[in-house]
Amino acid sequence: MANPGTWSMVLRLCALILFLEAKVFVLGGDDSNVQGGNSIDGSGGVSELCVNDLASFMPPPYGNSSDIVCKPIWNTFVLRYTKTDDHVMNIILSAVYTTGWVGMGFSRDGLMVGSSAIVGWVNRKGQARIKQYYLQGSKSSQVIPDKGELPLTGIPATVVLHGPRIYLAFQLKFQTQLARQPLILAVGSGYPKHNNHLPVHTDKTTIKFDFSAGSASEAPIDFKQMKKNHGILAIFGWGLILPLGAIVPRYFKHKDPLWYYLHSIIQFVGFVIGLAAVVLGQQLYAKIDANFQTHRGIGIFVLVLSILQILAFFLRPSKDGKFRKYWNWYHHWFGRLAVFFAAVNIVLGIKIGAPGIEWKISYGFFLSIILLAVIVLEALARMRRTETKDTMPPNFQMNPVP
Secondary structure: OOOHHHHHHHHHHHHHHHHHHHHHHHHHHHHOOOOOOOOOOOOOOOOHHHHHHHHHOOOOOOOOOOOOEEEEEEEEEEEEEEOOOEEEEEEEEEEEOOOOOOEEEOOOOOOOOEEEEEEEEOOOOOOEEEEEEEEEOOOOOHEEEOOOOOEEOOOOOOOEOOEEEEEEEEEEEEEEEOOOOEEEEEEEEOOOOOOOOOOOEEEEEEEEEEEEOOOOOOEEEEEEHHHHHHHHHHHHHHHHHHHHHHHHHOOOOOOOHHHHHHHHHHHHHHHHHHHHHEEEEEEHHHOOOOOHHHHHHHHHHHHHHHHHHHHHHHHHOOOOOHHHHEEEHHHHHHHHHHHHHHHHHHHHHHHHHHOOHHHHHHHHHHHHHHHHHHHHHHHHHHHHHHHHHOOOOOOOOOOOOO
């Protein structure tokens, strides 16, 4: 069983885990390099773009500038809105425009998939167009026109091209007051195709805007790199390194004690990378107010199994100890469960994030290589056991001397 030195090592490991979590928290929570801000003109005040007289070119009710809130939010995008006591909001989005389309989506969790968007453009004939779209998936064919969940009123939405800027105006009526809302801002250089299908965007970002605070605060956040880092860490930590570490003791025990040191080092490295993925995922989950309970739950379950495996390393009884058989069962099956559910969660995460076909191909390639290696090593191990059995001398019993 464990001695005082073992418990000292466990305490050091826990301290290391807390240190890594704090470091990843800082890296994941730093928004200082994210595009966006409260001012376009760099003076620290409200941009001069907010002093336009909307009544001179916007139809009612969008031209009414009394009690209007105006905030630059990203690049050349400026958001204006008014609200009433019965939760009716007039929203006007403007941006510098040359060709293509401009859009703003309302999301529950900060992700593109599942959101509804208002998109406007002026076609080559000079005709203004504005439509609601439902973002069913990440492909252009899955962005469905004339669908969505935005509570539009009977007041027609409108698009106006005024000077170098395009203005998208629409009215929404909510059941309750709109507060902190994830918004997706996007722009595309191509015109919508036949049947109003949108070309792929050329640039986009996600922000959290606090409509209840008026002009007090908006928090621009770009989650793209955070999601990418979370996925890369999870695939390499849980999906690649841990399975490779699990292969070592099954097929290389004849290389004693090398197999033991390799197994321990590989699994610990995989655990640290996987832990970083979980901590970064928690930060991302909190920032976008996500609601992926299954993905989050499986991730925490895999982390708990991995921590138990690390503790098993320090609490390993001797080979001839009476608890060694039960420790072996616990260590083997908890390890297999961790590897299996980690693979399931990676597939689920790729589906949720919808990062593109290249992620599916990459993980499928890694998984295929691991499975192929297991098949080859299992075949070689069986052949080795068969050869060993065939070369063993036959057992015989001498007759006792009378």
